[in-house]
Amino acid sequence: MDEESQDDIISLVNSIFDVSDFIKTEFSMEFRIEDIEFKSKFEKLARRLEGMSFACRLEQKDGGKFVIIQKFAIKKQRRWMKTAWTPRALFAIVVAFVMVDGYYRTSGTNSIVEIGEPLEMAAVYTLSLLGILGIHELGHIIAAKAHRLKTTWPYFIPGLPVIGIPTFGAFIQSRGLTINREILFDVAIAGPIAGLVIAVIVSIYGAYTAPILEPEIAAGLFEESRLMEWEQGEPLLMTASLAMFGKGGSGHEVIMTPIMFAAWIGFLITFLNLLPAWQLDGGHMARTLLGPKLHRYATFGSMAILVLLNYWLMAILILIMSSRNPSAMPLDDISPLSRNRKLAYIGIIGLAILCAPLPSDFLPNFLP
Numbered sequence: 192m193d194e195e196s197q198d199d200i201i202s203l204v205n206s207i208f209d210v211s212d213f214i215k216t217e218f219s220m221e222f223r224i225e226d227i228e229f230k231s232k233f234e235k236l237a238r239r240l241e242g243m244s245f246a247c248r249l250e251q252k253d254g255g256k257f258v259i260i261q262k263f264a265i266k267k268q269r270r271w272m273k274t275a276w277t278p279r280a281l282f283a284i285v286v287a288f289v290m291v292d293g294y295y296r297t298s299g300t301n302s303i304v305e306i307g308e309p310l311e312m313a314a315v316y317t318l319s320l321l322g323i324l325g326i327h328e329l330g331h332i333i334a335a336k337a338h339r340l341k342t343t344w345p346y347f348i349p350g351l352p353v354i355g356i357p358t359f360g361a362f363i364q365s366r367g368l369t370i371n372r373e374i375l376f377d378v379a380i381a382g383p384i385a386g387l388v389i390a391v392i393v394s395i396y397g398a399y400t401a402p403i404l405e406p407e408i409a410a411g412l413f414e415e416s417r418l419m420e421w422e423q424g425e426p427l428l429m430t431a432s433l434a435m436f437g438k439g440g441s442g443h444e445v446i447m448t449p450i451m452f453a454a455w456i457g458f459l460i461t462f463l464n465l466l467p468a469w470q471l472d473g474g475h476m477a478r479t480l481l482g483p484k485l486h487r488y489a490t491f492g493s494m495a496i497l498v499l500l501n502y503w504l505m506a507i508l509i510l511i512m513s514s515r516n517p518s519a520m521p522l523d524d525i526s527p528l529s530r531n532r533k534l535a536y537i538g539i540i541g542l543a544i545l546c547a548p549l550p551s552d553f554l555p556n557f558l559p
Contacts, residue, residue: 196243200260203239207232208258222258229256230371230526237370237522238339246368249523256525278344285347285358289317292352296449304402306448316449319393321347323457324361327386327464331363334381338374341366360460371523372479376532379475380539383464387542390457391428397450398432404444421447424500424548426458455548462546463505465539468493469513473543476536478518479528486518500548 197220204210204222212223226232233249236258240247246263249256293313300306307315328345335342343366348359369375429451433439447455467477467489474493478486490513497506 196245199243200240200245204236204258204260207236211255219259219261222260223255224258226256230523233258233523233526234370237368241368247522249525251525275344278346281347281349282345284349286317286321288349288352288357289320290314292357293317293449295353296452300446300448304404304446306400306402306446312449316453319397319450319453320358320456323386323389323393323453324358324460326389327382327460328361328363330381330383330385331378333385334378335363335365338370338377339367340369340374340378356456358456360464369519369521371521371526372528373526373532375475375519375521376479376528376536379472379479380535383461383472383539383542386457387461387546390454390461390546391432393450393457394429394432394454395435397448397454398429398436398438401433401438401448401451402446403438404446423455424550426455426462426548427545428458429454458546459548462543462548465543465546466493466496469509470516470519471509473539475519476539479521480533480536483518483520487513490517500550502548 197215200220201213208222208224208229209226210222211225214221214223229249233247237247240260241263244263245260247258247260249258251257290313293316294309296316297306297309297312301309306312324347325345332342332345343364345361345363347361350356350358369378430439432454433445438445464471465473467481467486468474469490474486474490477489481489490509494506494509497503497509
């Protein structure tokens, strides 16, 4: 750390904070501050230092609060993520996969009951599913922009069309520093809420257009193995959508159309993201509220829930990833969340329950 930079930083910190002590080490500078209201001041300092290629963090130790400043080490992006064509190529692949999956599902449903021309239905299916995922990521981006946090474009993850789900969702990466807990919380909560609004709209439209079969016809199709029981669980929000049009409960069978399947994937991805685990959106929110230790326990609890719901692969993936990089850590990990955000997290827990793929034993059966 050269002397000129050091002098500039000392002057900057002293102009913002009430500094009572200063310690210089080989790689950092530590300032003990006495300010009671420090959150907004620290945010101002962090933004100024980032422009100077320095990073700061706020720690509480020895009975006081310390601002620790170090030279900012720029994290190198993987080569494949540097090019602007990567997110575009991934998006094109996912669009193709979703179209193929929608065409296949429409053709299969048409062999039982006519729901539309396969190519047109595949386009509606693609618009529905990618609309849910795209609005989810847009929610993150807008919240990040509101907090002056730079992000990448969304990277859509191709899935397994026809034999599974055509996409495993999408993600964005931050290109800046997360300054405090509230910024981390706001960016995390914005995505699932935005995506869930679209998922509910798709679910209602899917429930409205989903055909139903009389019990006698359905029984014959079951015997011929042309229909199978839906065994992947049903979100309560999907149950409510069907109930709006009198299609819930027993007495008839509801066809799982491609549109309903798009809504189901949207609810599933929202549920997974809202789990208080690892660095999922819900994990970020839980980390800001609970702290690192309790967040670790919440991650294990989330894995247990996934196992109970028979989503073993996701539980194993979280276990592996959380062992490598357990949680995000804001620069200011001292300032608490506001009361409104704490109340909002209670609502998030409720939404996670409404989106959970509950066992079909407790819900009306769906047919693929």
